[in-house]
Amino acid sequence: MGVQTDIHEVPTRRETIKGTSALLGGSLLAGCASESPDGAPTDATDTTASQTTEDLTYYEVTIEPAGNRTFEEVPETYASIPGAWMDIAMGFGIQPTAVAAFDRLPLKYYDALPGVEFDADAVQTLGESAESQYDKEVFYDVDVDVHLMDPRMLKKYSGWKDTDLREIESTVGPILGSLIRFPFAGRDPYYTLYEAFEKAAQLFQRQPQYEAWVDLTESFHADIESRVPLSGEDAPTVAAFNFGFRPESGKFFAANIDAARNDTRSFRKLQVDNAFEGEEYVPFKPIGYEKLLEVDPDYIGAIGYLSYIDDARFQEIVEAAQNHETLSELSAVANGNIVRTGGQYMGPIIDLFSTEALAKQLYPEEFGEWPGSIQDVPQDEQLFDRQRVGEIVNGNI
Structure with a gap:
């Protein structure tokens, strides 16, 4: 350019x-x-x-x-x-x-x-x-x-x-x-x-x-990845979307979670399968209900909603999908499997919280229940040391 x-x-x-x-x-x-x-x-x-x-x-x-x-x-x-x-x-x-x-x-x-x-x-x-x-x-x-x-x-x-x-x-x-x-x-x-x-x-x-930061993050991700209960052919499929997930819109912007892009990083760390694998991605070109029904993912991923949508609003979106005439037919929607990650603003700090949140949303039996908010994760169920992160941020290394 x-x-x-x-x-x-x-x-x-x-x-x-x-x-x-x-x-x-x-x-x-x-x-x-x-x-x-x-x-x-x-x-x-x-x-x-x-x-x-x-x-x-x-x-x-x-x-x-x-x-x-x-x-x-x-x-x-x-x-x-x-x-x-x-x-x-x-x-x-x-x-x-x-x-x-x-x-x-x-x-x-x-x-x-x-x-x-x-x-x-x-x-x-x-x-x-x-x-x-x-x-x-x-x-x-x-x-x-x-x-x-x-x-x-x-x-x-x-x-x-x-x-x-x-x-x-x-x-x-x-x-x-x-x-x-x-x-x-x-x-x-x-x-x-x-x-x-x-x-x-x-x-x-x-x-x-x-x-x-490198030492802490490598250790954190190694622990997460070693505990993921389903991977490879057994991994769940995820249809991840940019720019939110609005059930009533009929337009959903698919994101390639296999690419090196930063906003889908959390999904790669949890080793999920891309529901749109093999599809041609055209930036900013939406897919509709028909394509969603065709791929019928195990999970729907709302990129960025962890950062700027609170749990009450997020549950309203989940309920809107479950009450939608077409989206309610999706396996992910019927099972309440709509998850959210950090997305747009995700640097090293948000990356930790996003990975932790997604791990809990996908595999609560292994990583602990997701309470709906990063502030509400019990201390004994936190997957990384907040105190240590604070120390590094403040230069106490």
Whole structure:
């Protein structure tokens, strides 16, 4: 896209953040390969580098699609728009200076962690809703060190041109983020969750915290996956949907849970089968009742409803499906097997809660009953240590 090409040549912030070519002639320093909790190798040679001169220390971070940026100072403030990057930064205990808006922003996850605070009163908003037509003047007023947002999404939501993006990068701060929720513009996400998380660790120079997260998450997922009672040919089928599940709409947006996309990550961790396996996925093209009846999944998965739908509202949706003339014929609906996960805003913190919630919804006999709310899971039935997560978030590693 035009954004990706143009952004590579954008000057950066207040003489302290400079383009790659200005300092390193466009080349990166050698690094070493590592492996993320997603199982995907990462290569430090294309993500970070540091150089020291007599008077200056600086480091590089590459986050596609924007590309490479060089930092002389560690960013202290950031703004985010809908996606995983706020939760990623909160994994290091770094609260945003500004967010797109507070509608659907799932702050309850931070409330559920001992010692973790989110001061909403200290956070500015960039617009009236999560997908606002943003005003550039607001970005000037907020004046953050870095914008944790995919430049393609900022352009899509704001209606800006490439010159507007260059202006903000030149006079305010770099735009570094990457949509990992699902494919965008015909291509899969550049990064898995933990690859993006590692990028943020490099950006904020929080590598020890990141490594603590890796240890905790690998242990958590290994425990979950080892206890899943049904897998392989015996695994239940799940029809997962983006943008909610509205029984009366007749339009349902199927999500490929087998893809590397971040919003279906919880389903992969629970080793379920994709009810739409082999089907052609066309983003934003809905399927109807007939197709749902054809695949007749064991479970229906509402991506994101764990984050911004409370249990009372969710039960209303389940009941609406059960009372629906057509949907009531589905096995999943008849058996009350409609489940929900974290979805859109899912970074490392929400990932833990989402996986725990889905495990309990699918297999209560193994993992304990799902009470309907993350706050109501009894301490002796919690699948990960909230106290330890809070300690890592606060830097007590």
